[in-house]
Amino acid sequence: MTRKDPSGGLLVSPIKNGTVIDHITAGEALNVLRILGITGSTRECLSIATNVESKRMGKKDIVKIENRELRTEEVDRIALLAPQAKINIIRDYKVVEKKGVEIPEVIRGVVRCPNPGCITNTNEPVASTFEVLDKGLHCLYCDWLIKDDIANHII
Amino acid sequence: MYHIISIRDFERSELDYLLDRAQEFDTGTYRPGMLDDKLVALLFFEPSTRTRMSFATAMARLGGKSISVDSVEASSIVKGETLADTIRVISSYVDAIVLRHPKEGAARLASEFATVPVINAGDGAGQHPSQTLLDLYTIRQSMPVDGIDVGLLGDLRYGRTAHSLALALSLYGVTLHTIAPGGLEMPANIALELRERGMEVVEHENVEEAIRELDVLYVTRIQRERFPDSASYYNVASSYRITTDLLDGVKERLMILHPLPRAGEIDPAVDRTPYARYFEQARNGVPIRMALLHEVMK
Ligand SMILES: Nc1ncnc2c1ncn2[C@@H]1O[C@H](COP(=O)(O)OP(=O)(O)OP(=O)(O)O)[C@@H](O)[C@H]1O
Ligand SMILES: [Mg+2]
Ligand SMILES: [Zn+2]
Numbered sequence: 001m002t003r004k005d006p007s008g009g010l011l012v013s014p015i016k017n018g019t020v021i022d023h024i025t026a027g028e029a030l031n032v033l034r035i036l037g038i039t040g041s042t043r044e045c046l047s048i049a050t051n052v053e054s055k056r057m058g059k060k061d062i063v064k065i066e067n068r069e070l071r072t073e074e075v076d077r078i079a080l081l082a083p084q085a086k087i088n089i090i091r092d093y094k095v096v097e098k099k100g101v102e103i104p105e106v107i108r109g110v111v112r113c114p115n116p117g118c119i120t121n122t123n124e125p126v127a128s129t130f131e132v133l134d135k136g137l138h139c140l141y142c143d144w145l146i147k148d149d150i151a152n153h154i155i
Numbered sequence: 156m157y158h159i160i161s162i163r164d165f166e167r168s169e170l171d172y173l174l175d176r177a178q179e180f181d182t183g184t185y186r187p188g189m190l191d192d193k194l195v196a197l198l199f200f201e202p203s204t205r206t207r208m209s210f211a212t213a214m215a216r217l218g219g220k221s222i223s224v225d226s227v228e229a230s231s232i233v234k235g236e237t238l239a240d241t242i243r244v245i246s247s248y249v250d251a252i253v254l255r256h257p258k259e260g261a262a263r264l265a266s267e268f269a270t271v272p273v274i275n276a277g278d279g280a281g282q283h284p285s286q287t288l289l290d291l292y293t294i295r296q297s298m299p300v301d302g303i304d305v306g307l308l309g310d311l312r313y314g315r316t317a318h319s320l321a322l323a324l325s326l327y328g329v330t331l332h333t334i335a336p337g338g339l340e341m342p343a344n345i346a347l348e349l350r351e352r353g354m355e356v357v358e359h360e361n362v363e364e365a366i367r368e369l370d371v372l373y374v375t376r377i378q379r380e381r382f383p384d385s386a387s388y389y390n391v392a393s394s395y396r397i398t399t400d401l402l403d404g405v406k407e408r409l410m411i412l413h414p415l416p417r418a419g420e421i422d423p424a425v426d427r428t429p430y431a432r433y434f435e436q437a438r439n440g441v442p443i444r445m446a447l448l449h450e451v452m453k
Binding site for chain 1: 161237256257260261279343347
């Protein structure tokens, strides 16, 4: 089935259909799930492996999500935390599609603006909106700049 | 639809165009009834006399009418309603909305829900583009803006007028001199943005050190609430106060500006020197706002 993994096999049981997010920066698996909006209270069946040996990266994290194929706009958020991540779409136990993640130009409703005075932190019917710049995430409403620790600001 | 939300949205040519238009209004080369069938809502969720009056004056001078909603009325109109809904409703009454709001980004949000143009008249610690335009206009009345030395003095941390003026000046090859009390320095990300825009930013310890180099000294308010106690406030405020003694040996064309109202930042004795230009600056609010109102409703 999926015996190609050079570390000598799957750490978790294979899935029939779903998504494998591989080559996640070590330690970021849980944040990757958060940025996808997947929490303990959502329904997905998940397996998570962290700090797995990887030829390419030293250590990496892997997330497997059963019965859900992630869409491009969902996976691109992952690039904010784990730019090397690879998305594998699994159908009938086989990898049918493999794609990298690309940093999106704009992210909506994923990260909360840290500025308490920002209009997006009120009951107004708008989602937080950041443009992604080299130096960080720039709030398109209040001009706040999130320079690091993006994971801490995930909604 | 043309909204005026943030100075960041403007290219230099657009700023110059608006300044040229303001000059036409200033010198009286316009048709008085230009907006005589138009109605603007001045929607102020925060107190402001000057900005609100100058928009009302500008509208009246163009022959248009305004309905003015002050901060007390505004808060009772909305009673828990979102700004988005308020804007949708008021959009259906008027031809443009001028908005002052305590939250940063409020004007951007309003522009997304409005069916008429929105002019930002200040959103919290955020943007106040008509102020920046009138500042530029006042400078340009005396000298070409290109390549001059501008000093920003005062609260450069929270002072929105200083930030948006600096952003605008970065389009004119200006060298910026910052003079701020400890703790009220310009935020690093703004200084970085200015430098990325190619601006030279020079920090100074005190006014004396910088003032002889300057063509413009832009003084902003140092607010008492930024300090733990009044002793430390008075201490800082007095060491940043502009007095006539400081003006020895300055450039002849130096202009001192202040967005007003001032607290104690400028000694009234300075008012009588040729450098004091802040009242002229305040007066320029009208032609600038005429240009903005006309531009969005023409
Ligand atoms: N049916 C499956 N169930 C669970 N995990 C799977 C399944 N098929 C593949 N995987 C996992 O998906 C990832 C990608 O699989 P693939 O067979 O493409 O490996 P690879 O050749 O090492 O790819 P890469 O170059 O991306 O590392 C691996 O981590 C693999 O263990
Ligand atoms: Mg592999
Ligand atoms: Zn914000």
